[in-house]
Amino acid sequence: MLTLIIGFDQKSSTAISKCMITGEAAATVFYNLRQRHPTLELPIIDYDLALLFQPMLVLGISIGVSFNVIFADWMITILLIIIFLVMSTKAFLKGVETWKKETKTKKVDAAQRSQSKGQLVSDIFGFLSGA
Incomplete structure (x- = not known):
């Protein structure tokens, strides 16, 4: 949408899109920090699962940034x-x-x-x- 509506090139729109997604995710996490699970006595965020995803997320981001620099x-x-x-x-x-x-x-x-x-x-x- 950034490319079509505003006219950014692919690389810039990809970077700005990732920044927007990160901001939205941070707002969602901040909102859900104090939320509780509806039926269990647990927080709504599964922190163990979130920690499990972090290494894969960092690896994916590193590969994506490298490809964004390398490819035309x-x-x-x-x-x-x-x-x-x-x-x-x-x-x-x-x-x-x-x-x-x-x-x-x-x-x-x-x-x-x-x-x-x-x-x-x-x-x-x-x-x-x-x-």
């Missing part, structure tokens, strides 16, 4: 487009898969409800005719 603007643009397409496709396919599972579950639940209602009606009529 057109190469960064192509790589960003490829990453976007791959991740969008995976998310779409996962959404379709989830939708199919939910639809199948709803059909099974509806069939079970209608069968149990039919059984209830036959039990009532059987009880009334036997009385």
